[in-house]
Amino acid sequence: MKEKTKKLVAAYAATVAKQNGVEDATEKFSVTPTATQKIIAQMRESNWFLKKINIVTVTNQKGEALGLGVTGMIASRTNTKAGKKRKTKSVFNMEAMPYMCEQTNFDSHIRYDQLDAFAHLKGFNAIISNQTREQIDANKITIGFYGTSCAPDTDAAANPNGEDVNKGWFQGIRDNNSNAMLNKGSVAGEIRIGEGNETKGLGDFINLDLAVMNVKGLLGDVCANDADLVAIIGTDLLSYDKAKFYAEHGNTPSEKAGIEDKQVIGTYGGLPAFAVPGFPATGILVTSFKNLSLYIQEGSIRRSVAKKNDEMDQIDNFESMNMAYVIEHLEKVAAIEFDNVKLWLDGDWH
Template sequence: MNQNTRLQFNALSAAMAKQYGVEDVTQTFAVTPSKHQEIIAATKEKIDFLDKINTITVDQQSGTAIGLDASGMIMGRTDTSANPRVPRDPTSMSGTDYNCTQTNSDTFLSYAKMDAWAHKKNFKSIVAEQIRKLIALNKIQIGWYGESEAATTDPNTYTKGEDVKKGWLQKLREQYAENFLSEGTTPGEIRIGLGVDGGANATDFKNLDLLVNDVKQMIDTEFEDDEDLVVIIGSELLGYEKAKFYSDHGNTPSEKSKIEDMQVIGTYGGLPAYKTPKFPGRGIVVTSFSNLSIYEQNGTMRRRVKDNPDYDRVDTFQSQNMDYVIEKLGKMAAIEFKNVKLWNEATSAWY
């Protein structure tokens, strides 16, 4: 790196050391719980979805999910002449377990890239913000796509982080399969679109409204009327529905206006509809945002910055113990996005 970049790098290292209260960031150090909370708060500011769900810090590496939503019957009375009043826990444990394991977020910046950015006054914030945002997006993506936990992950093969951690969808698949729709009348397929009445090209759901309504019906009776239920829909399904709406109503000014104003994406199956980053394009999830959590273990966030001249770069090592949690399994329902087929009217075929 050139002289100016070296000065900037030294200033960045000194600023990090001051921020985290350590003498030397080139030696592995543990982030304090208070700084950990600051990092969580800063990350939520960058990604709206993370601000909607829970990021919970826990002291134990494993245990039973906290269960933040209040539910059940707490009103009643007791004949105190015979028995004492017995309080009930409105946030009783759901029975879902968590196990926070080490997850690394290791990155590097080449000297050449650092030389290109070093002249900018906000050099330090550019580096920190870009990495922080990418870590946040990775967390979300693994939450939707994660299926296993490999000892050594392979990002070239599993480009969406499928082998990093088991995410929310995988936990629903394994722990509450009755709330996970994997196929319709055709084995291994969930068909959405007009199709052809009867025969090999029959459909399961003519539109998204019908499918979302069916998914909603899988929610446990205890939660089916909760006002915080939402549906998260993949961008490909929304695009498919919007294209169909254009085709049917695009020449009607009032209807075209609704499309442009995104009103057609407002509700499906009677639920508020949302798009989230890194969500499967053909996915559908019905739940509440407060039912989705990321657990991070206190005292396990560790960092180190290393000048690596052997490779003309600066390495940054960061790790923490974390896990994905569905607070109440019965309050979530989803479809197998891998099995969704859409009807192509032009070719009269499913794809």
């Protein structure tokens, strides 16, 4: 690392130390409440999906969902002239999902030669700070959909999507409301989407619309018609449906224009459809964005930054926080077991 770069890195570490009221930011320190809110704000800005869901701090490491958002019928009328008293209704009278904020580490490094390469650029501190932030936040989303367990020692090779880092929202359904998880069709362990045939077997849902409608049908009655429901759909399913549409209407100019304008994937099963980064390619999740939460325990964020590692020619950055993926209203979420989905392609199920 060049002398100019060393000075810039030292200045960056000093700035972080000042912001958090510590003497040396290269040694582990607890992030202040103000800095925690700044990190949360950066998370929201890094990805449109994180901007739509709840990201909140909680006091206790273990507890039950806060019940953010309101669902169900509150409106009523009481004839007080007849001596009846008006009665309030709970805005959260459903079964609460338990949560446990598990420590999650986001440790990274930046090579000396990389630092030297952008030492001449303006905003050096911001470059270092943001170098891995976007990927860290993308990881949080992926774990939220794929996470199934919390292993003491994670194995990235065996679990490339962070399956063993933390329990995500899909696992929250499996553990707390398994009836809302569609996991099989006519064939055990398979959910077939497409026409099929008599020889290879017929599909459970002839198209994606029907699949989404059936997933929506697993919602609790009190939530089934909520106006903020959406369908989050995997890219393989969207591509499959889009390819079928091209095959049927691709030569019709007006229909082809609709595809290019992405109007074709605008709604499925009567719900607005979204493709979320990090979402399973064959997954379907019906809920509202505000029914999904990421809880961060207060005072749990710890960092050390710009720690020189001359043996590896890099600076090391360590960050950890206690996190939990929470479903606010269990009755307001339903999904398909994405690993069980089979698509009708080239005359067979894949």
